Amino acid sequence: MQQAPPQTAAQPSTPAKQPVSQGTTGAEPKPPAPAALAKVADIPAGGGVILKEQSLVLTKDASGKVCAFSAICTHQGCVVTDVGDGTINCPCHGSKFDASTGERVAGPAKSPLPAVAVEQRDGAIFQA
Template sequence: MTSHHDDLEVAMPRDTVHRRRLLMAAGAVAAGSALNACVVPAQQEPAAPAAPPAAPEEAGSSPEQPSGEGNSADGGQVPEATPPLAQLSEVPTGGGLILKKQKVVITRDSSGTAQAFSAICTHQGCAVTSVSGGTINCACHGSKFDASTGQPVAGPAKSPLPPVAVEQRGDAIYPA
C-alpha cells in the first residue's frame, strides 16, 4: 500500500504541474484576448468620432451649399460627397487656416488665391501649428515653410510641404 501511495504522490504533482501550466496558459490567452479587445476598439473609436466633428464644422461653414443643391431627392448627401474643406473667407489673406482633422493647411496669397499643403512637417512628422508672417510654422523643432510655395525657409526641415490639390468654387475651397 505504501508503494502504491508513493506512485500516486509522484503522479499527482506531475498532473498538477501540467494542469497549472495549462491553466496559466489559458489565463494568459484570456488576458491577452481581453487586452486586445480593449486596445483594438480604442484605436478605432477615436477615428470614428473624429469624422462627425469635422462634418458639423464643414456643414456649419457651408449651409448655403446644401440648400443650393437641395434639388436632390436622394436626401442631399450625394451632392455633398465632397464637402468643401473651408470657405475662402475663413482663410485670411497673407495667412492660412490649419485643418487638423484633414491634416491640411490652406494659405491665401495677397491676390486672394488659395493654396494647400500637407500640415505634417517634413522634418519629424509633427503637425504644423500656425501660419504667420508669410510662413507655415512647426513648433516641434522650429521649421518654417513659405506659405505660398511650401518650401522650407528656416529650421531643420529640408523638404517642402507636399502640395494638396484644391480648387476654388465661389467662396468654397474643395479638394481637387
C-alpha cells in the same frame, strides 16, 4: 421489401418577395456632394488656417490665391500649428515653410511641405 414513397410532382417555387421601392425613378441616387474644406472668406489674406482633421493647411496670398499643403512637417512628422508672416510654422523644432510654395525656409526640415490639389468654387475650397 419496402417500397419507396410515391414521387410527387415538384412544387413550383415561389419567387422571393422583392422589396417595394417607393418613389424611385430608376436612376441611381447621387452620392452626397463633397463638403467644403473652408470658406475662402475664413482664410486670412497673408495667412492661413490649419485643418487638423484633414492634415491640411490652407493659405491665401494678398491677391486672394488659395494654396493647400500637407500640415505634417517633413522633419519629424509634427503637425504645423501656425501661419504668419508669410510662413507655415512647425512648433516642434522650428521649421518654417513658405506659405505660397511650401518650400522650406528655416529649421531642420530638408524637404518642402507637399502641395495638395484644391479647387475654389462658390466661395469655398474643395479638395480636388
